[in-house]
């Protein structure tokens with residue numbers, strides 16, 4: 001663990017044009033933390049603080065100021081990379097997580113990595129990692145406080161988004177007292193807490209309701225009811241047009257009584273399965289994801305597998321059962 005906030009501050013002070021990049025299938029942490037950095041840099045008078053994601057951006061983050069300025073995959077399809085003094089990579093433990101944005105390395109003089117994953121291998125001229133923080137937003141909050149940078153309402157909105165989404169609105173086992181204290185300070189900056197939490201945790205796009213109904217109706221249980229499974233086959237995803245909305249389904253598999261690990265498998269392309277795992281308490285699903293070449297956190301992780309569904313499911317259940325046995329011993 002290294003948290004060289006002084007060096008990071010000096011680096012940020014010395015540059016003028018910055019590109020900020022988060023991971024594919026962007027979540028509230030990578031979007032919120034990238035935008036918080038953007039707001040802070042522009043507030044300090046930097047001439048560019050461009051935020052990139054090689055993906056679409058979920059619409060529920062519309063309330064973030066400059067939301068429409070985020071450069072998504074459609075922008076990347078059409079435009080050439082420009083040069084920057086600094087590339088900042090947030091919330092991405094491996095290089096493949098940033099998709100085509102890896103190309104920005106060839107257009108930046110220096111690279112700063114800010115991450116909170118347990119096994120970060122992504123490289124940079126400066127790597128600031130602290131797995132004790134619930135979210136990049138919590139790390140940045142500490143950075144702002146330590147360096148006495150002003151936390152504006154916009155920055156507070158972005159940092160709160162980041163922490164709330166990486167803790168399931170301060171519900172999951174990773175939630176810390178530090179995150180609660182930081183959230184309290186951010187709320188006092190006048191952020192619109194209802195808009196943030198309603199859009200991230202309560203609101204469903206009406207078009208996803210049939211998909212949700214399918215997911216719940218077809219939910220399955222294994223290992224004496226300790227493992228919950230939601231599977232969305234390719235034909236259902238296509239028929240119900242669910243691709244952009246799958247993030248919202250992630251928690252349901254782990255929210256039935258008795259379930260300690262929830263699995264959601266979505267077949268985004270025929271024969272390619274995106275797997276998300278959610279666990280309660282001490283069950284470590286990061287280890288399961290790592291076994292399959294993915295990553296994440298103790299209670300929330302993900303990976304991708306190719307093959308026949310039956311075999312894929314069997315392999316996943318095997319590893320998940322191992323993680324449950326490991327927790328007991």
Ligand SMILES: [Mn+2]
Pocket residue numbers: 029030091116134135136166
């Ligand atoms: Mn995160």
